[in-house]
Amino acid sequence: MTLFAGSYAAYSAYAASPEATNAVNARKANYKEIGGAFKTINDELKSGAPDMNTVRPSAAVIARRSALQLKFFPRGSGPESGLKTRAKAEIWKDSATFTKLQNDMVSAANQLSAAAAKGDVAAMSAARNTLGGTCKSCHDRFRVPG
Ligand code: HEC
Structure with a gap:
């Protein structure tokens, strides 16, 4: 009995590893910022006369944070954590x-x-559609619906 209790304790200590906790928190915060910036861009495009001073920094945020997500999925940070x-x-x-x-x-x-930096609205819309497609493809396949 004591032996079992010991292994369960060891298992949950592993499960809540700081690395996994940090990765989950970091990726959620990162996607949340991406989601906010993406909504800002969509709202601007919908308006028909996008304000480039709003769109440009939001697009830059998404580009920077998209690259960051690559390191936020260490093994052990999935549901088993x-x-x-x-x-x-x-x-x-x-x-x-x-x-x-x-x-x-x-x-x-x-x-x-790049399209936002140039102020090219048609290219922005096209890139927005492509980008939105990647969110959906990944969420449909790899994210638990919520
Ligand atoms: C390669 C896969 C992938 C792509 C691409 C992706 N996401 Fe996600 N997203 C995830 C996963 C996985 C989660 C769940 C993270 C978790 O709960 O640990 C998530 C969570 C989120 C969340 C919830 C964050 C929170 O507060 O918990 C938002 C918002 C989000 N994504 C927005 C976006 C947007 C907007 C895009 C596209 C511009 C996008 N994601 C692209 C995989 C992806």
Whole structure:
């Protein structure tokens, strides 16, 4: 009995590792900022006369934060961690597909940022659509619906 109690204690100590906790917190905060900036851009585009002084910094935020997400999914930070996360275990089973979607997001975000820097609204709309597609593809496959 004592032996079992000991192993459970060891297991939960592992489960709540600081690395996993930090990664989950960091990626949620990062996606939250991305979501906010993406909404700002969508609202501006919807207005028909986007304010470039609003769009440009938001696009830059998404580009910078899209690149950051790559390091926020260490092994052990999935549902098995016991932490509050919507990341599916499939992320680590099919990491090739997950990484590809992350990279697709980075390139779409860079295109959006470049179009915003040029003030090219048509190119911005196209890049926004591509970028939005990467959010959806990844969430549909790798995020628990909430
Ligand atoms: C490569 C996969 C992937 C891509 C691409 C992606 N996301 Fe996510 N997103 C996730 C995962 C996984 C979570 C769940 C994170 C967790 O709960 O640990 C998440 C969570 C979120 C959240 C919730 C954050 C919170 O407060 O808990 C928002 C908002 C979000 N994503 C917005 C976006 C937007 C907007 C885009 C596109 C511009 C995007 N995501 C692209 C995988 C992705």
